[in-house]
Amino acid sequence: MLELRKDIFADERDDNLKEIGKGTQRQDMLGHVTGTSTYFDDHKLQGMLHMKVLRSQHAHARLRRIDTAEAERSQGVRRIIRGADVPRNLNTLLSLINFGKDDEPSLAVDKVRYKGEPIVAIVADSPREAHEAMAKVRVDYEPLPAVFDVEDALKPGAPVVNEVYPKNTFIYHDVYDHQKLRFGDADRALAGADHVLEQRYQMSPIEHAPTETNGSIAAPDTNGRYVVYTSTQALFFSLDTSAKILDVPSNTFHFVGGTVGGGFGGKVDTLTEPLCILGAMLTGRPVRYVLGREEEMQFGSPRGAERIYLKDGVMRDGRIIARKVRAYFDSGAYTRLSSYAVVKCVAHLPGPYTIPNVHGDVYCVFTNRTPATAMRGFGVTAMDFAIECQMDKLAHLVGMDPMEFRILNAYRDGDMKAHRREAKNCALIECVQVAAEKSKWTLREEFRRMSSRKDGGGGRAAIPATPGETRPRPTAPAQQRTAYDRSLAAPLNEPPREPPPPPPSPPQPAAPSHGATRFSSVFGTRRR
Amino acid sequence: MSKIPLQFRHNGREVAIFVDGGTNLLVALRELIGDMTPKFGCGQGGCGACSVLIDGALHLSCLTLAETVAGRSVETLDGIKQGPQLHPLQRAFMENFAAQCGYCTPGMLMAAKALLDRNPQPSRAEVVEAISGNICRCTGYEPIINAVLAAASGGRASA
Ligand code: FES
Ligand code: FES
Numbered sequence: 205m206l207e208l209r210k211d212i213f214a215d216e217r218d219d220n221l222k223e224i225g226k227g228t229q230r231q232d233m234l235g236h237v238t239g240t241s242t243y244f245d246d247h248k249l250q251g252m253l254h255m256k257v258l259r260s261q262h263a264h265a266r267l268r269r270i271d272t273a274e275a276e277r278s279q280g281v282r283r284i285i286r287g288a289d290v291p292r293n294l295n296t297l298l299s300l301i302n303f304g305k306d307d308e309p310s311l312a313v314d315k316v317r318y319k320g321e322p323i324v325a326i327v328a329d330s331p332r333e334a335h336e337a338m339a340k341v342r343v344d345y346e347p348l349p350a351v352f353d354v355e356d357a358l359k360p361g362a363p364v365v366n367e368v369y370p371k372n373t374f375i376y377h378d379v380y381d382h383q384k385l386r387f388g389d390a391d392r393a394l395a396g397a398d399h400v401l402e403q404r405y406q407m408s409p410i411e412h413a414p415t416e417t418n419g420s421i422a423a424p425d426t427n428g429r430y431v432v433y434t435s436t437q438a439l440f441f442s443l444d445t446s447a448k449i450l451d452v453p454s455n456t457f458h459f460v461g462g463t464v465g466g467g468f469g470g471k472v473d474t475l476t477e478p479l480c481i482l483g484a485m486l487t488g489r490p491v492r493y494v495l496g497r498e499e500e501m502q503f504g505s506p507r508g509a510e511r512i513y514l515k516d517g518v519m520r521d522g523r524i525i526a527r528k529v530r531a532y533f534d535s536g537a538y539t540r541l542s543s544y545a546v547v548k549c550v551a552h553l554p555g556p557y558t559i560p561n562v563h564g565d566v567y568c569v570f571t572n573r574t575p576a577t578a579m580r581g582f583g584v585t586a587m588d589f590a591i592e593c594q595m596d597k598l599a600h601l602v603g604m605d606p607m608e609f610r611i612l613n614a615y616r617d618g619d620m621k622a623h624r625r626e627a628k629n630c631a632l633i634e635c636v637q638v639a640a641e642k643s644k645w646t647l648r649e650e651f652r653r654m655s656s657r658k659d660g661g662g663g664r665a666a667i668p669a670t671p672g673e674t675r676p677r678p679t680a681p682a683q684q685r686t687a688y689d690r691s692l693a694a695p696l697n698e699p700p701r702e703p704p705p706p707p708p709s710p711p712q713p714a715a716p717s718h719g720a721t722r723f724s725s726v727f728g729t730r731r732r
Numbered sequence: 733m734s735k736i737p738l739q740f741r742h743n744g745r746e747v748a749i750f751v752d753g754g755t756n757l758l759v760a761l762r763e764l765i766g767d768m769t770p771k772f773g774c775g776q777g778g779c780g781a782c783s784v785l786i787d788g789a790l791h792l793s794c795l796t797l798a799e800t801v802a803g804r805s806v807e808t809l810d811g812i813k814q815g816p817q818l819h820p821l822q823r824a825f826m827e828n829f830a831a832q833c834g835y836c837t838p839g840m841l842m843a844a845k846a847l848l849d850r851n852p853q854p855s856r857a858e859v860v861e862a863i864s865g866n867i868c869r870c871t872g873y874e875p876i877i878n879a880v881l882a883a884a885s886g887g888r889a890s891a
Contacts, residue, residue: 415836497775
């Protein structure tokens with residue numbers, strides 16, 4: 205058991221964290237209403253230069269020649285940055301956790317793979333001069349056939365978007381072109397189902413459109429380091445990504461952020477920092493690189509498109525006995541975070557329902573669209589949209605009330621999930637019941653009495669025989685129980701139990717015997 | 733490039749600057765005056781984050797040529813407090829949770845102030861109309877509308 209030395213931090217906060225039902229003011233609210241919250245762009249530095257980036261006008265093209273000679277001579281230009289100037293001009297965001305191959309340049313060198321891809325960065329005295337110089341860069345494109353549809357991208361002979369992944373799919377574990385989930389025998393169950401429903405769902409990309417566009421300001425610091433004011437939502441992630449691309453130790457940078465003018469996932473991709481810092485390194489001056497609104501919409505990464513096929517088998521009594529899922533995530537031209545979104549999606553299948561036969565194949569596909577990124581539950585949101593549409597249609601098919609249909613199929617405590625973890629602390633049934641009550645939707649008595657706490661486990665805890673599984677059928681690994689787990693054995697409608705014994709109280713700090721200085725980082729004062 | 737001298741009132745104070753021809757008021761306020769309260773969201777009149785009052789009327793500073801405010805009075809969020817006292821609208825925004833990221837808030841407050849200055853008791857529909865040029869991507873408009881209405885009904889009396 206981990207011992208927390210709470211006495212050291214005794215002054216910092218009380219442990220009563222019960223906040224639900226109370227109104228609690230945001231700590232940044234006063235700054236917001238007085239306009240004094242400091243966003244990255246509110247820093248004005250002496251001698252600041254401005255960066256603009258020339259972007260691809262084509263979705264897919266070879267770069268035959270980039271001529272910057274005239275732009276170099278343009279008034280106010282301090283530096284023109286090309287791909288060759290970027291120390292490590294190939295990166296993938298999740299390389300920080302060793303996931304995926306470097307597949308994306310900071311500045312395109314031989315090819316552009318989506319419309320809006322950065323090609324040349326220009327640092328000038330003013331934004332206007334940077335713009336004027338940008339118009340003088342000559343890029344000789346050789347347009348290539350482009351692919352914009354996930355299924356077209358997988359057809360033989362489709363244009364190769366990204367040579368790092370020549371089959372247009374992300375490669376998992378060095379071998380697999382998709383993520384698989386197998387639980388029971390979905391094909392056999394579908395053959396025996398009373399009804400089978402197969403549907404296709406499509407979700408378009410969604411732009412976060414934060415009111416503040418992405419951007420950063422980088423400046424040489426007084427100690428040989430660089431201070432970077434940024435809109436990032438992921439300060440240390442962006443810091444490490446910049447360190448990798450610029451090939452310097454991460455303590456070269458002091459990132460300042462936290463006040464973000466809307467992010468929603470669209471400010472984790474480190475879109476501006478590496479080039480901005482490189483500009484500061486090459487000119488020795490503060491450099492500001494802010495996306496305009498058009499850039500934000502065209503080049504700022506959106507939530508990716510997804511195409512989803514669902515095939516479900518349902519019995520007349522409303523039980524879903526099989527769910528087969530085939531889905532394609534549109535990653536755009538580069539991986540960014542879509543590889544991870546797919547993993548998350550597969551872990552989420554088949555939705556919050558106990559279905560004894562589940563079959564999933566999910567692909568992370570490259571197309572010539574703007575690279576996709578995180579946005580509010582990415583990986584799960586579109587799949588849930590598809591699954592819940594499907595649930596309504598299935599309920600209709602078997603003539604059941606859609607709410608009761610969900611209650612019937614919902615996870616109960618102790619059920620085995622398709623990825624072989626036991627369902628714990630389930631609450632879908634209760635949520636549906638409350639939603640029905642609040643919307644004055646009548647549920648039949650037996651459905652009002654159903655509970656996540658009963659009728660789960662037992663036969664529903666088994667891992668079914670799964671074809672193709674060569675090893676002896678695995679049993680689910682033992683799962684750690686925590687103080688927050690509901691006991692499975694708890695009988696129903698029992699009188700309230702004795703509250704669990706309180707945890708042993710931490711040793712009382714009679715005197716500061718540990719010798720540590722008691723220092724409150726919140727109040728900045730020394731205690732005692 | 734030759735510079736144009738420009739003099740105007742900024743939150744009640746006379747200021748004089750030199751601007752390049754074509755400079756917009758948003759850039760003049762932020763970069764030359766140093767008032768960071770108006771925000772850049774689009775630079776093309778689409779979001780309202782840059783809203784300021786010119787002689788009391790609501791304007792988008794990103795679409796206003798700086799030269800055109802010569803001799804006029806420009807008011808930004810930085811000017812609406814009375815000393816240390818928050819403006820009733822500021823208090824109402826706080827109390828009604830009318831901001832999340834806060835980036836639209838300066839523009840929202842100026843749009844709301846323009847409304848209440850000319851119509852102290854607006855209807856809900858009038859509030860909606862007044863902030864219809866201001867995009868908020870986080871909070872949702874309900875808390876903002878409620879805040880403006882709260883400032884209109886309660887704020888005045890206690891101000
Ligand atoms: S910045 Fe002026 S309307 Fe958006
Ligand atoms: S609070 Fe973020 S845009 Fe309104």
